[in-house]
Amino acid sequence: MSALRFSSRFNPMLSNIILVQTKSLLFSFSSFSSSVRKPWLEDELVGYIFGKKKATEVAHLVWRHVLHKGDIVIDATCGNGYDTVAMLKMVADESGHGRVYGMDIQTEALENTSSLLDETVTQKEKELVKLFPICHSRMDEVLPENTAVRLVAFNLGYLPGGDKGIITTSKTTLLALEASKKMLILGGLISLVVYVGHPGGREELETVEAFASGLCVDGWICCKFQMLNRPLAPVLVFIFKR
Numbered sequence: 517m518s519a520l521r522f523s524s525r526f527n528p529m530l531s532n533i534i535l536v537q538t539k540s541l542l543f544s545f546s547s548f549s550s551s552v553r554k555p556w557l558e559d560e561l562v563g564y565i566f567g568k569k570k571a572t573e574v575a576h577l578v579w580r581h582v583l584h585k586g587d588i589v590i591d592a593t594c595g596n597g598y599d600t601v602a603m604l605k606m607v608a609d610e611s612g613h614g615r616v617y618g619m620d621i622q623t624e625a626l627e628n629t630s631s632l633l634d635e636t637v638t639q640k641e642k643e644l645v646k647l648f649p650i651c652h653s654r655m656d657e658v659l660p661e662n663t664a665v666r667l668v669a670f671n672l673g674y675l676p677g678g679d680k681g682i683i684t685t686s687k688t689t690l691l692a693l694e695a696s697k698k699m700l701i702l703g704g705l706i707s708l709v710v711y712v713g714h715p716g717g718r719e720e721l722e723t724v725e726a727f728a729s730g731l732c733v734d735g736w737i738c739c740k741f742q743m744l745n746r747p748l749a750p751v752l753v754f755i756f757k758r
């Protein structure tokens with residue numbers, strides 16, 4: 517596993533130091549998804565490195581690099597719906613193709629997601645979203661058999677503004693990762709934003725890392741983005757199926 521260090525010495529105002537542990541750099545994704553250079557992706561990564569972009573923004577940019585109109589995607593943790601809306605915008609097309617299968621164990625989260633969809637997308641686009649009040653470990657039960665999934669996204673932890681006691685857990689996250697692995701098509705991505713500041717968060721990150729580290733190099737590219745001097749900052753993990 518290679519490691520790159522980006523230090524803030526180019527700009528003394530900035531204090532972030534980032535460790536990028538990767539079996540291959542993020543840019544390797546481009547050789548599989550498109551040969552066209554995407555300067556905005558570079559901008560977002562540089563923004564993240566210099567503390568101007570959030571982990572979720574980087575995740576959305578990476579999704580945009582992988583997704584096409586008409587794709588089928590899974591939001592494994594709908595929460596307040598921001599990720600659902602972001603991925604819907606990337607896959608929805610005029611002909612009504614593209615699907616977002618969203619799930620959350622809290623009905624409050626699904627209601628928030630539904631309200632955000634009402635506010636931000638058209639009724640036709642909203643019809644492309646299917647929401648399920650279930651644990652993401654059961655995702656294979658709600659998707660039609662042999663569905664070709666391009667993206668499974670996890671934004672782990674608790675519902676912002678909700679009950680902080682209801683959180684994702686290592687056990688069900690691992691089961692959901694195993695299910696995602698089976699459903700993903702070649703060129704697909706499992707994307708995780710992992711929070712470590714709450715009880716169980718660090719253990720959950722270790723579970724995610726162990727899962728990703730165990731995938732064969734021939735079939736998968738697995739990388740992690742982590743702030744070194746902000747130990748409670750969210751960690752980004754991308755698992756790309758070659």
Ligand SMILES: C[S@@+](CC[C@H](N)C(=O)[O-])C[C@H]1O[C@@H](n2cnc3c(N)ncnc32)[C@H](O)[C@@H]1O
Nearest residue numbers: 593594595596597598599620621651652675684
């Ligand atoms: C950090 S929030 C997600 C934020 C969301 N993606 C957004 O854009 O607003 C994490 C969500 O995961 C949900 N969750 C917890 N355990 C879950 C499970 N086993 N299956 C599905 N969702 C779960 C929580 O209810 C919470 O709404």
